[in-house]
Amino acid sequence: MQDHPVLDRGQWAQALIQGRHSTSPRRLGAPGPDAAQQQLILAAAGAAPDHGRILPWRLIEVPLDQRARLGAAFAEALLERDPQATAEQLAQAAEKAQRAPWLLLALLRLGHAGAVGAEIPEHERLLATGAALQNMLLQASSLGLGSSLTSGQALQSGPLRRLFGLAEEEKALCFVNFGHVAQPRAVRQRPAVADYFSRWAPEPGRESP
Ligand SMILES: Cc1cc2nc3c(=O)[nH]c(=O)nc-3n(C[C@H](O)[C@H](O)[C@H](O)COP(=O)(O)O)c2cc1C
Numbered sequence: 001m002q003d004h005p006v007l008d009r010g011q012w013a014q015a016l017i018q019g020r021h022s023t024s025p026r027r028l029g030a031p032g033p034d035a036a037q038q039q040l041i042l043a044a045a046g047a048a049p050d051h052g053r054i055l056p057w058r059l060i061e062v063p064l065d066q067r068a069r070l071g072a073a074f075a076e077a078l079l080e081r082d083p084q085a086t087a088e089q090l091a092q093a094a095e096k097a098q099r100a101p102w103l104l105l106a107l108l109r110l111g112h113a114g115a116v117g118a119e120i121p122e123h124e125r126l127l128a129t130g131a132a133l134q135n136m137l138l139q140a141s142s143l144g145l146g147s148s149l150t151s152g153q154a155l156q157s158g159p160l161r162r163l164f165g166l167a168e169e170e171k172a173l174c175f176v177n178f179g180h181v182a183q184p185r186a187v188r189q190r191p192a193v194a195d196y197f198s199r200w201a202p203e204p205g206r207e208s209p
Pocket residue numbers: 020021022023024148149150151152173174188
């Protein structure tokens with residue numbers, strides 16, 4: 001494959017990165033990514049930086065025919081938090097499981113003493129996971145698909161942990177939603193670079209140790 005000039009690649013990457021935005025699950029519609037698109041998105045996750053190559057994350061697909069079970073776990077988790085929840089609230093919680101055409105659960109793997117990579121701390125594992133998730137969102141965007149990350153209190157709940165058989169050292173971080181953009185929304189204003197960037201300079205008189 002012919003390589004593109006550096007500038008073209010830079011412009012292409014800029015358009016992809018700046019053009020990506022989240023589409024919430026209720027704004028996504030069928031069809032979800034096809035099998036080839038799913039593989040591209042999953043492979044993008046594996047291209048993320050990973051200190052020690054320990055794969056501090058994993059992804060679980062929740063197929064459409066299992067969404068009712070996820071919905072039941074959402075409702076059970078709500079009932080644990082709020083025993084007064086109404087039938088309507090429980091139904092609303094359960095319905096959230098049905099929204100995204102392709103739905104993944106992202107898990108952080110915290111490791112344990114003695115395991116390979118145990119020296120890699122939690123914050124680095126979290127950073128590696130975030131990079132993997134962003135790669136997936138960007139790959140989906142490049143395919144013309146909508147995507148988003150969603151969280152919620154049910155993620156840390158017993159019903160959800162039991163449903164997916166999570167190990168003690170695993171933490172459910174968020175869901176990753178994919179589909180076609182059924183209802184576009186206004187694009188978020190991005191922060192100015194000056195809001196998050198500064199150039200460090202030593203204080204006068206403290207130039208050298
Ligand atoms: C880990 C994580 C979890 C999130 N969970 C939710 C959520 O549950 N509900 C929601 O409306 N937005 C959630 N967001 C925010 C959206 O995914 C999205 O990033 C935000 O709306 C900004 O939109 P943009 O990606 O187009 O800039 C979450 C973001 C992150 C990083």
